[in-house]
Amino acid sequence: MSEASLGPGLLRLGLIGSPNSGKTTIFNALTGLRAKVGNYPGVTVERREGELEIDGRRVRVIDLPGTYSLTPISPDEAVVGRVIAGELGPAPDALLLVADACTLDRSLLMIAQVLRRGVPTCLVLTMTDELHARGGVLDLACLERALGIPVRGVVGHRGLGLAALRPLLAHPESWSRPHLLPPEPAEERAGWAASVLASALTRRPGPSRSSEAIDRVVLHPLAGTLLFGTVMVVFFQLIFAWAVPAMNAIDAGVGWAGGFVHAALPPGLLADFLADALIAGVGSVIVFLPQIVLLFTLLCLLEDVGYMARAAFLIDRVMGRIGLEGRSFVSLLSSYACAVPGIMATRTIPSPRHRLLTILVAPLMTCSARLPVYALLIAAFVPPVAVAGPLRLQGLVLLGLYLLGALSALAVAAVFGRTLMRGESLPFYMELPPYRWPTAKLVVTQVWGSARAFLRRAGTVILTVSIVLWCLLTFPRTPAPPGATAAEARRHSLEHSLAGRTGRALEPWLAPLGFDWKIGVGLLASLAAREVIVATLAQIYAATDDETSLRDALRRDADPRTGRRIYTPATVASLLVFFVFALQCMSTIAVMKRETNSWRWPAFAFGYLLALAYAASFATHRLVTALGGGP
Amino acid sequence: MSRAEAPTPTASGAVPLASLGPGACGLVESVDSSTPVGRRLADLGFLPRTQVRVLRRAPLGDPIEYELRGYRLCMRRAEAARVLVVPVDPRTPPSP
Secondary structure, three states, X not given: OOHHHHOOOOEEEEEEEOOOOOHHHHHHHHHOXXXXXXXXXXXXXXXXXXXXXXXXXXXXXXXXXXXXXXXOOOHHHHHHHHHHOOOOOOOOOEEEEEEEHHHHHHHHHHHHHHHOOOOOEEEEEEOHHHHHHOOOEEOHHHHHHHHOOOEEEOEHXXXXXXXXXXXXXXXHHHOOOOOOOOOOOHHHHHHHHHHHHHHHEEEOOOOOHHHHHHHHHHOOOOHHHHHXXXXXXXXXXXXXXXXXXXXXXXXXXXHHHHHHHXXXXXXXXXXXXXXXXXXXXXXXXXXXXXXXXXXXXXXXXXXXXXXXXXXXXXXXXXXXXXXXXXXXXXXXXXXXXXXXXXXXXXXXXXXXXXXXXXXXXHHHOOOOOHHHHHHHHHHHHOOOOEEEOOEEHHHHHHHHHHHHHHHHHHHHHHHHHHOOOOOOOOOOEEEOOOOOOOOHHHXXXXXXXXXXXXXXXXXXHXXXXXXXXXXXXXXXXXXXXXXXXXXXXXXXXXXXXXXXXXXXHHHHHHXXXXXXXXXXXXXXXXXXXXXXXXXXXXXXXXXXXOHHHHHHHHHHOEOOOOOOEOOOHHHHHHHHHHHHHOOOEHHHHHHHHHHHOOOHHHHHHHHHHHHHHHHHHHHHHHHHHHHHHOO | OOOOOOOXXXXXXXEEHHHOOOOOEEEXXXXXXXXXXXXXXXXXXXXXXXXXXXXXXXXXXXXXXEEEOOXXXXXXXXXXXXXXXXXXXXXXOOOO
């Protein structure tokens, strides 16, 4: 066949395989860092495509979600079959089927299903080095004859065999096709698989001795549990501690850029807009980047090594009790640092129901953005007295807030799982792959992909909301009274802005919680990000950036009519509880939208958390008032 | 096909896979393939005459780790109860 008859058209190649088959490594090796990420309509499955050129022909590789079967048991799983059938865009011209050579016995059950689709198919066997190391002998020529399709062996992470694979990919019309299709019923497929295996697998691979030895420790009831605890504490600590210098640097950079704009431009709307809306808005997005990069690097390493499946195996029982599963644990733990990467980490959960439940409760885990708010209020209003030994009241209050968040997340998951999201979950099953060395290239590719996706998708939403919030806090502009200092002028303009007026208008709603209009404005501003309330209160109290003076201003603030203190113990407790529950973080909302592929779930999460925050704050205010801590 | 879920042996001596302890082996007799979950278990390799070995339970008793068809998989008791196996001597070499 001549080159010309192939036509200049784009060749679509569907990449299909089960989880842990090395499919992602093959995808990255073929397409490099040029993958385009999107969503399929109506489901939460990510759509990844990448292009390459072979022999002057453009080839688009469509990475299909990993699956063990073409018989779907959820809408998300049905995506694979629908893409092959051409129901979601043009059907692929050919399929590249990736299977782990060591699990060929099981993989043949799906290979049979794929062959029955009648699309030109080429089988790529990965981990052929591991097969040999475990004493297995596989005759690829025999396998080709038995299946009737081209078969190539590769060692994906070392790039072996890929050079021989590439030229083949451009010419699927020349691939051999099976003379006889495999049978459909599962039991007959098993017989077919056994006969294929008998002709090609000269010697079965033995068990992976090193993995068995490692698992005797890692999955040991005592040693394994201790190791699990250690890994999780270190993991949590690293995300918290290691990300802080980078986050501070970004914060300082954003502050410097804002200051530069103010210094370089004449004071006025343009400078304010550039510095306070654009630069601060972009800054509020990229400040999460260090945590996202760090978290995904750690997650990727643990996943690629094979520990993540073990951790999920150990903790599944506990998570199962509240209607989640083992893999939810990792995501919820990550949400302690920040719900954004935590929600992105739910992609490893195959059951849509478990995944959605995890996403909905992740914002309840005490993220690092709550810390500045808690720190300000606790430092200002909780006396630094010792309770027992080295335990101090301030630390205990902080610990209590962390526990309240975590317990609420578990309780809400249990309630939603039994009411709102009833119905049968997908069965829980999980492969425990052999331990493998992670490859730097794969980790870098995956981390880079996640960071880029976050910046691009979340960035647009966050920037828009930042601009809207800035407008609310700035307009309409009212001239400051003559002789006012710059700080007083800022307070005056804030008080008469749309946000200030809204705060006043909201007062009847806020009064039952013990909040005045100033706290109302702070809460409105904190819809962008929780910690923004600190800066907003500082502006309202015309305080300098020195935290001590804001603390004093809060302590001194009194109602001008009655002379009563605003921040009574009841109000402070109520405000702290409000922050435990409310979803004041547009980054989280944007990521929920991205991961669930609809506005429905972020809207629901925002609504239920707001209702919960309001009810809990109201109850707290009443309770503390009854105990004598009221106005 | 028997739909027995309790660990009482069927006529052929088959018991639910969930009732086997660590170290035990069984040959799959049947999987309830009338449900989506049962069909998925079949696609995962739980097919008649497949040898399944119980490796271990998680520290809290659930899930349970199995070895079959040259790979390792864990699932909860609820899923393992849907697979009926005939216990065999663990020393017999695997012959799917």
